[in-house]
Amino acid sequence: MFQKKYKIFIVEDDDFLLDMYVTKFRGAGFEVEIAKSGEEALEKARQGYQADLVLFDIVMPNIDGFEMFKVMKREKLIPKAIFVVLSNLGEKKDVEKGTQMGVDDYIVKAYNTPTEVTEKLKNLLENKI
Numbered sequence: 001m002f003q004k005k006y007k008i009f010i011v012e013d014d015d016f017l018l019d020m021y022v023t024k025f026r027g028a029g030f031e032v033e034i035a036k037s038g039e040e041a042l043e044k045a046r047q048g049y050q051a052d053l054v055l056f057d058i059v060m061p062n063i064d065g066f067e068m069f070k071v072m073k074r075e076k077l078i079p080k081a082i083f084v085v086l087s088n089l090g091e092k093k094d095v096e097k098g099t100q101m102g103v104d105d106y107i108v109k110a111y112n113t114p115t116e117v118t119e120k121l122k123n124l125l126e127n128k129i
Contacts, residue, residue, distance in 0.1 A: 005029060005030070005031050006029075006030050006031065006052045006053065006125050007030070007031045007032075007033065007050070007051040007052050007053075008025055008030045008031070008032055008033070008051060008052065008053045008054075008055060008121070009033045009034075009035070009041070009044075009045075009049065009051035009053070009054045009055070009078070009081070010022065010025070010032060010033070010034050010035070010055050010056075011034075011035045011036075011037075011038065011040075011041040011054065011055070011056035011057060011060070011065065011068065012034070012036070012055075012056070012057045012060075012086070013036050013037055013057065013059075013060045013061060014057070015036075017109075018034060018036065020114055021055070021086075021114060021117070022034060024114045024115070024117075024118050025118060025121075028118050028122065033049060033051065037060055037061060037062060037063065038056075038060050038062065038063030038064065038065065038067060038068035039062060039063055041054075041056070041068055041072075042063070042068060042071055042072065042077070045072060045075075045077035045078050046075070046077060049078070050078055050080070050081070051078055051081050052080070052081060052082065052125055053081055053082045053083075053084060053121060053124070053125060054072070054078055054081045054082070054083050054084070055084050055086050055117075055121065056068065056069065056083070056084075056085060056086065057085075057086060057087050058085060058087040058089050058094070058098075059087065059088070059089065065085060065087065066097065066098070066101060069083060069101060069102075069103065070101065073101075073102065082104045082105075082124055082125065082128055083102075083103045083104050084103065084104055084105040084106070084107060084121065084124070085098045085103050085105070085106045085107065086107045086109060086117065087106075087107075087108065087109060088108065088109045088110055089108075090108035090110060090111065094106075095108075104124065105120070105124060107120060
């Protein structure tokens, strides 16, 4: 558990993964908000939702994660958040694209268990805030 209750915003269109991560993060003491698409995430952010960390997938219908991230940065939505990609797109070009765009971290789903992802994000938050 943390000194502060961190808010995490999970943007993921896969219901199974979303439920699993919501359960994992809540169990670790996070306050969790979700969006099942890039559009829904942008809408919530435009309505004023703020988080300490935004964890988002790349492959989503209509607006992919990279496009959602670009819009959030351009419109200064959730400006103080750490942005972390959680995707199965693990090729070097995908990771480099995320890094060049300015994401704070890039986690490949296949190489990390939910527990490892939770630990990585806790460390990111505690080292930044």
